Amino acid sequence: MHVLFVEPDINLARAYEQAILLAGHSAVLARTAQEALFEADRILPNVIALELQLPGPNGLAFLHELRSYPDWQNIPVVLHTYAMPQAQAHIKNLLEAQFGVVSWLYKPQTSLAHLQMILESHGMPK
Amino acid sequence: MKQLVARAIVLNRTDYGEADRILTLLTPEFGKVNVLAKGVRRVKSKLAGGIELFSVSQVTFIKGRSGLGTLVSSRREVYYGNIVTDIDRTMKGYDYIKRLNFMTEDVPEAGYFELLCITFAALNDLTIATSVIEVWFGMQALRLSGHEPDLHRDSTGEPLKPNMQYAFDIDTMRFLQAENTGTFSANHIKMLRLSTQATTPHVLAKVQGGTQLCAQLITLIQNLQRHSGLIKL
Numbered sequence: 001m002h003v004l005f006v007e008p009d010i011n012l013a014r015a016y017e018q019a020i021l022l023a024g025h026s027a028v029l030a031r032t033a034q035e036a037l038f039e040a041d042r043i044l045p046n047v048i049a050l051e052l053q054l055p056g057p058n059g060l061a062f063l064h065e066l067r068s069y070p071d072w073q074n075i076p077v078v079l080h081t082y083a084m085p086q087a088q089a090h091i092k093n094l095l096e097a098q099f100g101v102v103s104w105l106y107k108p109q110t111s112l113a114h115l116q117m118i119l120e121s122h123g124m125p126k
Numbered sequence: 127m128k129q130l131v132a133r134a135i136v137l138n139r140t141d142y143g144e145a146d147r148i149l150t151l152l153t154p155e156f157g158k159v160n161v162l163a164k165g166v167r168r169v170k171s172k173l174a175g176g177i178e179l180f181s182v183s184q185v186t187f188i189k190g191r192s193g194l195g196t197l198v199s200s201r202r203e204v205y206y207g208n209i210v211t212d213i214d215r216t217m218k219g220y221d222y223i224k225r226l227n228f229m230t231e232d233v234p235e236a237g238y239f240e241l242l243c244i245t246f247a248a249l250n251d252l253t254i255a256t257s258v259i260e261v262w263f264g265m266q267a268l269r270l271s272g273h274e275p276d277l278h279r280d281s282t283g284e285p286l287k288p289n290m291q292y293a294f295d296i297d298t299m300r301f302l303q304a305e306n307t308g309t310f311s312a313n314h315i316k317m318l319r320l321s322t323q324a325t326t327p328h329v330l331a332k333v334q335g336g337t338q339l340c341a342q343l344i345t346l347i348q349n350l351q352r353h354s355g356l357i358k359l
């Protein structure tokens with residue numbers, strides 16, 4: 001399974017990368033939306049873990065761009081973010097219906113093991 | 127073939143083949159134009175920078191016989207980069223693009239291009255509340271499409287009174303006197319008039335209590351647009 005982590009905090013991103021590598025998968029890190037598009041084009045990930053709050057264009061802008069390409073329509077996106085789902089309830093439906101967001105994990109309440117389990121459940125090639 | 131030059135905002139993008147995209151552009155000079163942008167799918171495409179959303183670009187294109195032109199070059203003039211730093215504003219921005227694309231299906235006019243430019247500029251100014259932008263955008267869209275509500279006379283034809291409370295009758299597009307049950311006051315009506323006359327939402331943002339009034343007007347504005355066919359049901 002190839003995971004693309006779109007995460008601006010490089011220390012956190014490295015921790016996720018290590019966990020994914022130890023579980024026998026591969027991971028690529030991107031700090032910004034632009035980097036993430038570049039990496040998506042390069043590796044064609046099985047699943048994307050996305051922080052909504054990015055420097056420069058935010059995660060929503062990334063999702064719009066990602067989903068504007070037909071061959072990236074079906075890549076599952078797991079939001080792993082500091083944005084609380086309750087505070088963003090007005091965009092939750094849009095994100096799920098229009099942008100194929102399969103899960104919304106609130107970062108401070110999500111363990112690494114849980115994140116890994118969610119990524120594997122959506123990203124493992126069937 | 128003659129090359130045409132225009133300022134343009136991208137309303138929609140669709141893939142075409144391996145590396146090309148069809149762009150729907152809104153221009154003040156030629157209305158809505160569909161052009162084939164060759165090679166823009168490649169990450170390093172020279173055209174890519176000029177065809178981002180939330181920007182105004184100068185484009186050169188050749189008109190095609192079938193209605194599909196070809197993009198020759200593109201240079202970004204203005205990029206409203208603050209919009210994409212805020213999740214709510216990003217969502218609003220995409221929503222306005224989608225609404226403009228829907229609204230201009232039949233009647234492309236230069237006014238719609240200006241409307242979108244000014245709306246982007248307002249969204250880009252993080253001090254202006256999105257409720258103010260929503261009300262201004264809605265009233266301007268109603269004005270441009272000829273669906274402006276009557277903001278001077280009530281449903282009986284009487285001039286609107288400053289000390290009266292009103293409800294709104296969507297069928298006649300006029301206010302109804304509703305002394306005890308009406309939710310709209312003279313201040314709301316003044317705000318709607320100002321939204322129609324002001325050339326930018328910045329003017330509304332300067333009104334004391336304007337943000338709150340606009341927040342209370344959003345449902346009415348959205349219903350008016352729905353009723354007038356400006357928002358997809």
